[in-house]
Amino acid sequence: MSGQRERADALALTALLNCVVGELAVPEGELLLLPASGQRLRVEPGRWPERPALLTPQGPRPLALADLVEVAERELRARTGVDNGTLAAEIADSRDVIAALLAARERRTPPADLFLRSEQALVAGHRRHPAAKTRGGGPVGGWLPYAPEAYACFPLTLLGVREDLLAGDGDSGVLDQRWGGLAPPGFRILPAHPWQLRLIEGSPATAAAFADGRLRVLGPTPERAWATSSVRTVYLPDADLFLKFSLDVRITNDIRRLWLRDLRWLVPVDEAVAKAFGDAPAGASMLADHGYRTAALGGAAGAAGVGVAGSAGSADEDAYEALAVLVRDGFGPLSGSSRPLLAAGLAEGFPGSPLDRLSDRGGADEAALTWWRRYVEQVVPPVLHAYLRHGVVLECHLQNVLVGMDAEGFPDRAVFRDHEGVKLLTERHGDLLASLGPDLPTPGLAAADGWKRLVYCLVTNHLLEIAGAVAERRPAVASALWPAARAVFAACADHREVADLLAAATVPAKTNLLLRWTGADGGDSAYTPLANPLRG
Numbered sequence: 231m232s233g234q235r236e237r238a239d240a241l242a243l244t245a246l247l248n249c250v251v252g253e254l255a256v257p258e259g260e261l262l263l264l265p266a267s268g269q270r271l272r273v274e275p276g277r278w279p280e281r282p283a284l285l286t287p288q289g290p291r292p293l294a295l296a297d298l299v300e301v302a303e304r305e306l307r308a309r310t311g312v313d314n315g316t317l318a319a320e321i322a323d324s325r326d327v328i329a330a331l332l333a334a335r336e337r338r339t340p341p342a343d344l345f346l347r348s349e350q351a352l353v354a355g356h357r358r359h360p361a362a363k364t365r366g367g368g369p370v371g372g373w374l375p376y377a378p379e380a381y382a383c384f385p386l387t388l389l390g391v392r393e394d395l396l397a398g399d400g401d402s403g404v405l406d407q408r409w410g411g412l413a414p415p416g417f418r419i420l421p422a423h424p425w426q427l428r429l430i431e432g433s434p435a436t437a438a439a440f441a442d443g444r445l446r447v448l449g450p451t452p453e454r455a456w457a458t459s460s461v462r463t464v465y466l467p468d469a470d471l472f473l474k475f476s477l478d479v480r481i482t483n484d485i486r487r488l489w490l491r492d493l494r495w496l497v498p499v500d501e502a503v504a505k506a507f508g509d510a511p512a513g514a515s516m517l518a519d520h521g522y523r524t525a526a527l528g529g530a531a532g533a534a535g536v537g538v539a540g541s542a543g544s545a546d547e548d549a550y551e552a553l554a555v556l557v558r559d560g561f562g563p564l565s566g567s568s569r570p571l572l573a574a575g576l577a578e579g580f581p582g583s584p585l586d587r588l589s590d591r592g593g594a595d596e597a598a599l600t601w602w603r604r605y606v607e608q609v610v611p612p613v614l615h616a617y618l619r620h621g622v623v624l625e626c627h628l629q630n631v632l633v634g635m636d637a638e639g640f641p642d643r644a645v646f647r648d649h650e651g652v653k654l655l656t657e658r659h660g661d662l663l664a665s666l667g668p669d670l671p672t673p674g675l676a677a678a679d680g681w682k683r684l685v686y687c688l689v690t691n692h693l694l695e696i697a698g699a700v701a702e703r704r705p706a707v708a709s710a711l712w713p714a715a716r717a718v719f720a721a722c723a724d725h726r727e728v729a730d731l732l733a734a735a736t737v738p739a740k741t742n743l744l745l746r747w748t749g750a751d752g753g754d755s756a757y758t759p760l761a762n763p764l765r766g
Contacts, residue, residue: 234336238329241354243295244278246302246321248358249743251279253758254305261285266308269301277698278357295325302360306747314747320361320480327363328353330370334380341381341456344582345632346465348575349458350378352629357695359482359742366479373479376425378457385450386464386473387424389553390417391525392444397550400497400521402557408469412448420525421451421555423462423475430478435549439527459574459629462486463558470560472517472647476552483745483754488554490547491671492650493522496556498662499649499673506620507612513634513643514612517559519650524554558647570632570645573609577628577695584639588703598704601640602711605696606718608633608644613688614722621658623680625651627691655680681727682757686738689731690760697763712763719764737762 251273255262262271270285271293282298283290293301299318307313331353340347355362365373376382388409396418409419430436439445455464455473462477477486500519507516528546561569576585588598609631616622624630624646634643656663656674663674675683693715701708722728731737736759745756 234329234332238325239295241328242325246298246360247279247282249360250302252739253741253743264305267305277702317746320364323367324361324363327365331379338381345569346456347580348572350381351575351578351580352459353379376457382457383454386455387422388448389420389422390446390448391420393418395525397526398523402521402523426477430552435527435545470562472558474556476554487551490551495673499652502622506616506622510615511611515645517647520557522554522556524550570634573631574628577699584635587639595704595706598700599707599710602700603714605641606715608641610718618725621655623653623684625687627687653680682738689737690739716764734762
């Protein structure tokens with residue numbers, strides 16, 4: 231266990247150090263200055279910086295994880311003028327979670343399916359978040375059975391909801407096709423995540439509904455569901471179906487609920503996304519989020535949950551969100567024989583990754599550059615097309631993009647997912663965004679904000695990490711990667727946004743450490759400049 235604890239410490243330290251270097255520090259020769267507190271650091275560079283040391287009058291003092299937390303806290307207090315009494319505990323919890331995951335992985339066998347391996351590879355998680363693996367501080371036994379990083383697969387729990395209380399929007403009929411025969415007369419099927427059911431045991435609205443029979447536990451599903459990288463989304467291979475649940479746990483910056491504010495927009499966003507991919511570049515597709523269902527325990531709910539009983543924040547609305555399940559396409563609608571692999575898994579690495587095959591080829595450097603060029607050619611054009619032609623901002627970060635591989639292990643298609651993070655430009659979709667009334671939150675963004683979000687997701691969060699993984703394996707091609715990527719972007723340089731991006735000195739990087747320190751809302755974003763790798 232000591233080796234796992236040391237590795238967990240190292241991974242947690244790297245994540246925090248990435249945040250300190252990217253969000254707080256100013257280069258000062260070979261050192262890093264933390265300007266608000268006056269502290270100076272020395273860091274060993276690399277794909278991810280490591281081995282930080284604090285400069286003191288007595289000389290450099292190496293920093294362990296707890297030491298780096300103190301250094302970061304001093305700088306954050308001096309910079310923001312506020313304190314935070316929970317972040318250090320979140321970082322410690324994240325480290326402890328990583329240690330438990332490493333121990334569990336040693337005892338278990340990874341799935342044979344390479345897609346599932348890629349989904350379950352993210353032991354370190356978001357490499358630029360101070361507490362990427364926190365699981366809410368709960369005991370290991372509560373969350374480990376459902377942890378994708380521990381190769382989790384488990385039965386879902388089937389609930390019966392009284393038919394007149396079934397609510398939702400869009401098409402969730404596949405749930406009835408799969409399990410409808412198990413519902414008693416007068417009830418409809420509502421699958422639930424077993425961890426979420428335990429998390430909401432104390433909820434008054436759901437407890438009362440179980441007590442008086444409006445909700446019933448019908449038992450486990452006959453088949454097992456595999457946990458995917460987001461933790462709350464599962465894949466059922468036998469049904470070729472993804473289901474996304476609410477999960478009342480903070481993971482990175484947000485409590486992972488299916489919030490009513492987002493559920494209301496599921497169908498309109500699905501229609502906008504379908505239009506954007508209707509004329510997308512060849513090979514690009516989106517796993518559609520067709521609909522959702524839940525229980526309106528205070529009374530029947532209208533389309534998109536608009537009629538859910540009670541005011542905002544009421545017990546009925548709380549249960550409505552907590553019990554929601556979203557239905558997402560599987561791979562059946564996609565052409566081709568292979569399942570795509572998760573981009574985040576490619577960046578992190580897993581046994582059988584096509585990136586590992588690059589070194590086994592003759593002409594490995596040339597193969598690595600070809601692999602990268604094809605990757606960018608698959609991922610970038612659909613994202614730019616959706617934005618420039620349709621005003622749709624895809625949340626194309628590493629966990630929302632799957633990349634298919636041909637028989638030789640080279641990228642040949644891109645598959646995008648998760649409508650919840652999709653934004654619509656207000657300049658292009660004004661009527662649609664106003665359609666549910668003036669007082670409801672919308673997924674609308676002004677063009678400047680939408681473009682910044684897109685560049686962060688695509689370049690900073692996504693392509694920088696994939697480029698790092700390629701260069702780590704074949705260092706000789708590192709200098710050629712970004713000119714090759716620039717050529718793909720340049721095909722759209724007749725659009726002002728793309729031309730400006732190629733000329734910009736910096737790209738936006740999300741300030742996850744500052745957001746957590748200041749207690750920002752989970753959906754908030756703030757950015758700091760990062761040197762633009764695409765600049766000529």
